[in-house]
Ligand SMILES: NC(=O)C1=CN([C@@H]2O[C@H](COP(=O)(O)OP(=O)(O)OC[C@H]3O[C@@H](n4cnc5c(N)ncnc54)[C@H](O)[C@@H]3O)[C@@H](O)[C@H]2O)C=CC1
């Protein structure tokens with residue numbers, strides 16, 4: 001079984017590394033447009049196999065998609081990251097064209113692949129890939145919710161001084177400042193988080209989560225990669241191992257949550273067919289309103305993309 005990661009930059013190389021270390025596929029192809037970079041990183045990673053005890057072969061490719069042929073899953077991380085002072089939406093003019101051309105090549109060589117988009121602005125790039133790929137909607141999805149809930153869970157674990165493993169949480173909506181962490185669906189080993197932390201502290205953690213990407217951009221001058229790479233690798237694992245895991249992912253909604261033709265984060269079941277189910281959980285009026293306002297923000301950027309006439 002083969003997995004391809006397009007874009008051998010910070011997120012792509014990290015994702016390839018983690019997928020390889022999980023030892024769940026025979027081959028990971030890392031493809032980039034920059035001459036030699038993917039070959040170099042693949043070779044370097046392959047040389048960690050004897051140390052880290054895995055068998056996954058790593059193959060680099062400078063824009064030669066024939067090497068990606070018949071991939072089971074393709075992760076698209078190609079595109080520019082933001083710098084301090086920018087929003088994710090500011091990346092649309094460069095990344096839309098990149099995601100479109102990459103998706104065309106991916107589909108040409110791996111028509112059955114499940115495609116996971118990582119490039120930003122995430123929800124709109126997932127829409128761009130879906131429109132380009134012309135594949136069933138269960139085969140095109142975006143990674144954001146696992147990352148955003150991981151940040152939320154990490155902040156909560158720190159505040160409560162408990163293991164991050166014991167924190168379960170749900171977060172919905174777009175991958176931007178309007179995302180909707182859901183404290184009502186957050187537990188610590190089954191105990192509602194609201195019983196363990198006061199409202200003021202919880203509100204502060206929710207706010208920090210919403211701006212979690214920006215916090216890292218301000219610290220590093222570019223965006224994060226360890227947690228994003230890990231989150232994308234977890235989606236790959238759920239699909240190739242047919243795990244039926246429940247994760248928040250960006251998917252096309254057709255009526256769920258009262259949203260139509262929209263690409264936003266929602267809880268889904270991930271298995272060998274990609275998105276096998278979209279779970280519709282009960283939201284109260286306030287949560288519904290936050291989700292709809294997040295979707296409205298994403299729709300505004302989808303309209304900008306439509307206006308670019310490149311799809
Ligand atoms: N969905 C999410 O939660 C997250 C999304 N991102 C996004 O992921 C993207 C990648 O971020 P980084 O890896 O940090 O950037 P990076 O700059 O380190 O890597 C991007 C790579 O894409 C390559 N590339 C550009 N055009 C290409 C093309 N046409 N074909 C193949 N490769 C191409 C570049 O040569 C570069 O190596 C950005 O758009 C960033 O905003 C980053 C973190 C989290």
Ligand SMILES: O=C([O-])CC(=O)C(=O)O
Nearest residue numbers: 082088120213214223224
């Ligand atoms: O913040 C960014 O630009 C990258 C990203 O999506 C994240 O780390 O959440």
